[in-house]
Amino acid sequence: MAKQGKLYVVGFGPGDFKHITTRAVEALQESDFIIGYKTYVELIQDLITNEKTIISTGMTEEVSRAQEAVRQAETGKIVAVISSGDSGVYGMAGLVYEVLIEKGWTEATGVPIEIIPGISAINSCASLLGAPIMHDSCTISLSDHLTPWNLIAKRIEAAAMADFVIALYNPRSGRRTRQIVEAQRILLQYRSPDTPVGLVKSAYRDRQQITITNLSEMLENDIGMLTTVIIGNSSTFLYDNKMITPRGYQRKYTLHADKQTLKPHQRLKEEAEPWAMDQKTGVQRIQSSVAVVEKVPKVESIKTELPKVNSYEMALEALRRVTGKQPETTTTQYIHQDFEEIFELAVSPGVANKKFTPEQMMTLAMVVGEKGTMEYTPNHQILLKIPTSNPDEITSKLQNVGFLLSPVGDVLTLKACDFCDGEKTGGIPYAEEIQEKLGGMQLPKELTIGFNGCGMACYKAVNEDIGIIYRKGKFDLFLGAKPVGRTAHPGQPVAEGIEPDKIVEVISNIMKEYKENAHPNERLFKYFKRVKNIQGYIYQDIAPKIKIEPAPCGD
Numbered sequence: 372m373a374k375q376g377k378l379y380v381v382g383f384g385p386g387d388f389k390h391i392t393t394r395a396v397e398a399l400q401e402s403d404f405i406i407g408y409k410t411y412v413e414l415i416q417d418l419i420t421n422e423k424t425i426i427s428t429g430m431t432e433e434v435s436r437a438q439e440a441v442r443q444a445e446t447g448k449i450v451a452v453i454s455s456g457d458s459g460v461y462g463m464a465g466l467v468y469e470v471l472i473e474k475g476w477t478e479a480t481g482v483p484i485e486i487i488p489g490i491s492a493i494n495s496c497a498s499l500l501g502a503p504i505m506h507d508s509c510t511i512s513l514s515d516h517l518t519p520w521n522l523i524a525k526r527i528e529a530a531a532m533a534d535f536v537i538a539l540y541n542p543r544s545g546r547r548t549r550q551i552v553e554a555q556r557i558l559l560q561y562r563s564p565d566t567p568v569g570l571v572k573s574a575y576r577d578r579q580q581i582t583i584t585n586l587s588e589m590l591e592n593d594i595g596m597l598t599t600v601i602i603g604n605s606s607t608f609l610y611d612n613k614m615i616t617p618r619g620y621q622r623k624y625t626l627h628a629d630k631q632t633l634k635p636h637q638r639l640k641e642e643a644e645p646w647a648m649d650q651k652t653g654v655q656r657i658q659s660s661v662a663v664v665e666k667v668p669k670v671e672s673i674k675t676e677l678p679k680v681n682s683y684e685m686a687l688e689a690l691r692r693v694t695g696k697q698p699e700t701t702t703t704q705y706i707h708q709d710f711e712e713i714f715e716l717a718v719s720p721g722v723a724n725k726k727f728t729p730e731q732m733m734t735l736a737m738v739v740g741e742k743g744t745m746e747y748t749p750n751h752q753i754l755l756k757i758p759t760s761n762p763d764e765i766t767s768k769l770q771n772v773g774f775l776l777s778p779v780g781d782v783l784t785l786k787a788c789d790f791c792d793g794e795k796t797g798g799i800p801y802a803e804e805i806q807e808k809l810g811g812m813q814l815p816k817e818l819t820i821g822f823n824g825c826g827m828a829c830y831k832a833v834n835e836d837i838g839i840i841y842r843k844g845k846f847d848l849f850l851g852a853k854p855v856g857r858t859a860h861p862g863q864p865v866a867e868g869i870e871p872d873k874i875v876e877v878i879s880n881i882m883k884e885y886k887e888n889a890h891p892n893e894r895l896f897k898y899f900k901r902v903k904n905i906q907g908y909i910y911q912d913i914a915p916k917i918k919i920e921p922a923p924c925g926d
């Protein structure tokens with residue numbers, strides 16, 4: 372019986388031997404024939420130890436390569452057809468199947484075939500850039516030899532619109548130079564000009580080159596046949612020259628901090644995922660907001676004579692023709708796509724003021740609307756959670772009616788008494804100054820400063836992380852209370868009679884030290900207990916002598 376032939380279609384990865392799979396090497400060793408594009412055959416030549424026939428052909432002879440492979444396999448030879456990267460991604464796998472199908476091949480009756488996967492350029496290039504394809508991504512080849520350009524353009528636009536990370540394969544060759552220009556123009560209609568873009572040329576090969584740029588400047592760099600262009604999505608960011616796409620969209624934001632990731636215990640909670648599909652109704656709980664047109668700096672690098680599809684550009688062109696002059700404009704527009712997120716902030720009528728006006732209450736109700744929530748907190752604040760894509764609109768409405776706005780989370784909160792309705796006004800300016808300077812400061816752990824206007828300390832300042840009590844024109848200072856838990860205790864009196872002109876500086880220095888030196892999540896009392904000395908104030912051990920079992924929340 373004639374020897375049974377076999378077809379291997381092998382993806383050998385980006386180009387160096389360390390990134391070829393063991394199965395791919397086995398197949399190459401086992402084969403009688405290796406068929407591939409000249410450059411690729413040269414790349415893997417050193418791996419092939421035993422005698423075999425190597426058929427290398429030109430770039431455009433893919434069909435004849437596939438036909439030759441099938442022919443040889445049918446005569447009983449073991450044949451490997453090689454592709455760089457993965458053979459099923461713009462490689463030879465599909466073509467080999469097409470040739471087989473034309474000949475009536477079936478798995479049961481035809482030659483055996485094994486497709487051996489390899490690391491495709493999107494993966495090898497991404498690994499060199501950081502982690503740009505963490506979220507939904509797609510590959511688009513800009514080669515319009517076998518695909519009509521208008522279909523490619525449509526795919527670029529769809530991917531841009533849907534906020535995919537995009538890997539552009541075959542971005543430019545000697546003859547095809549305009550496609551990448553047009554691709555950039557389409558992308559700029561949906562994505563910010565400063566969207567991170569990574570260019571990787573010859574990944575894991577001798578002349579490897581890695582460039583991090585952005586959407587508006589990418590064409591100023593060398594892009595060729597051996598480059599893969601990776602375009603970030605709307606959340607991709609740069610860190611230390613690495614391109615990173617977060618795993619999901621940020622689901623929460625608050626005042627003063629652009630974006631905040633969810634803490635582990637907040638993940639997967641229904642209220643943290645307002646955009647998820649409701650499992651009972653099958654409907655998305657909130658809709659992504661409508662696209663907003665934003666003004667952005669003009670992008671000089673787009674010069675194209677291709678037809679303008681953007682009405683703004685058409686208007687500019689009309690103006691140019693009518694006046695005979697370049698219109699004076701410094702802006703172009705792109706469709707900025709906003710995804711609704713939960714805006715969290717806390718409001719109060721003031722540092723010492725505890726009285727709400729009817730106008731404030733009405734404004735609160737209006738901005739919170741039906742979708743948001745209001746929650747009264749022990750810090751004399753109302754905590755707001757409002758799904759929105761426009762937090763600025765909310766903050767300006769609240770500020771216009773005199774609310775004091777504060778961020779939430781691991782920040783500094785000042786909780787002052789009402790100074791007996793302002794009669795004992797002596798301390799108020801200092802409380803306000805501390806709020807002004809330090810309110811909302813990001814810290815290793817949430818921290819409350821209790822500020823009381825007289826020695827009665829009826830707002831229980833000594834039970835807060837820091838207690839400040841105004842007494843006879845000077846300040847007493849308490850540090851390191853444990854505000855919650857069954858082992859809660861007040862702060863230690865660490866100083867008496869601090870001069871008013873010193874108090875803000877004293878508190879600023881304590882906060883600076885704590886911020887710089889405490890471990891993440893370490894409350895002030897723990898830090899104080901650990902270091903024993905904060906800014907010269909000495910810790911005294913006042914822990915209870917009996918052991919009390921810790922009881923987690925809810926138990």
Ligand code: SAH
Binds near residue numbers: 539572
């Ligand atoms: N089958 C291959 C893709 C072949 S199409 C794969 O899965 O990777 C050819 C395109 O792939 C090139 O134009 C380039 O965009 C990309 N490419 C292939 N190898 C690359 C490498 N080592 N570095 C960068 N890009 C590469």
